[in-house]
Amino acid sequence: MNRSLGATLIAVAVALSAAPASAQTVVRVANWLPPQHPLFAQIIVPWTEQVEAATEGRVDMQILDAPLGPPPAHFDFAVNGVADVTFGVHNYSPGRFTATKLGEMAFLCEKSAYLSPAWWRIHQQYFAxxxxxxxxxxxxxxxxxxxxxxxxxxxxTSLDAIKGAKIRIGGGFAQDVSQALELTPIQAPVTKAYEILSGGVADGIQFPAESVTAFKVDEVLTQGLIVPGGLYTASMFLVMNQAKWDSLSAEDQAAIESVSGEALAKLAGKVWDEADDKAFEKIEAAGKITLVTPDDAEMTAIKAALKPYEEKVLADITAKGVNGQEAYDALVAEIAKVKAGD
Incomplete structure (x- = not known):
């Protein structure tokens, strides 16, 4: 074999061996949370790793090093292709999502591990x-x-006692709760929670247990009203830019879906519950916060106060063309199925 032909064959072999790497599809994933936050570290990061494994490396998930903007902007970042994949909280975009408020309603469930898979199923069945x-x-x-x-x-310990309290509130159904309980809402970024509580600007805050310790407000709080099933939850999303999704092969789309949807909801529920459990353990060990569970009379009063707001959520969903009461009843039934292991 002459030297030039041998060199040519070697060059072709090298090019062919490099072809799979060059065929990778890069997917840019935005993040707006601290790297240690459970939502990012234990849900989003493992999901990106599962995607890479499921696609056998054909899809390269690249998490961006710095936030692209504030949390409420992240859904639009995906729509506009500023990032390929984003995650966030539905109620950060008031007015955009109506149906997702169903998954945020009071008293639904004591564990995210039950509610999250049920919520995914019902959303896909009724609201897709x-x-x-x-x-x-x-x-x-x-x-x-x-x-x-x-x-x-x-x-x-009573609705009369908390009436008028200045409370830093979230969006979505959490806002309805504040109105129903006649609280005085304080609008402030969650990152300012410690500052406004320690400085007396706010009397309290709406939070799942995990966030109480994550944002270190357990150091300044003194009481917690622990309502069975919760006063509210927050519905969250993970989305990919549609054009980016359409550019993927059917094989890779199927691979990504295999680790998303209900599988992702189950992972998220498990992570949130573990974080809440650890938070309650820390709170109880410190002994600085008195945890109050409403008695029967107070639960009756709380439910009565929230009922008109729950009815409005269902009416708003019905106005979109989906029977709100039917969807709510289906969600409650689906939660029971998940609890039973279905």
Missing amino acids: DLNEHRGTKLLGIWTHGPGQLWTRNRDV
Whole structure:
């Protein structure tokens, strides 16, 4: 073999061996959370690793090093292709999502591990055709654990006692809860929670247990109203830019779906519950926060106060063309199925 032909064959072999690497599809994943936060570290990061494994390396998930902007902007980042994949909280985009408020309602479930898979199933069954996530491919929906009311030097043993309390609130159904309980809402970024509580700007905050310790407000809180099933939850999403999704092969789309959807909801539920359990253990060990469970009379009063707001959520969903009461009843039934191991 002459030398030039041998060199040519070697060059071709090298090029062919490099072909799989060059055929990789890079998917840019945005993040707005601290790297140690459970939502990012234990849900999003493992999911990206599962995608790479499921696609046998054909899809390269690249998590961006710095936040692209504030959390509420992340759904639009996916729609507009600023990032390929984003995650966030539905109620960060008021007015955009109506149906997702169903998964945020009070008293639904004591564990995200039950609610999250049930919520994914019901969303796909009842609400997928509403196309509220248009411009993206919806890859996952789940919720955090039960949201509760926490205060600093403010009694939570009765509705009369907490009436008028200045509370830092979230969006979605959490806002409805604040109106129903006649609280005075304080709008502030969650990152300012410690500052506004320690400085007396707010009397309390709405949080799942995990966030109480994650944002270190357990150091300044004195009471927690722990309502069975929670006063609210927050519905969350994971989406991919639609054009990016359409550019993937059918094989890779199927591989990604195999680790998304209900599988992702189950992972998220497990992570949130473990984080909540650890938070409660820390809170109880420290002994600084008195945990109050409403008695029967107070539960009756709380439910009565929230009922008109729950009815409005269902009416708003019905106005979108889906029977709200039917969807709610189906969600409750689906939660029971998940609890039973179905």
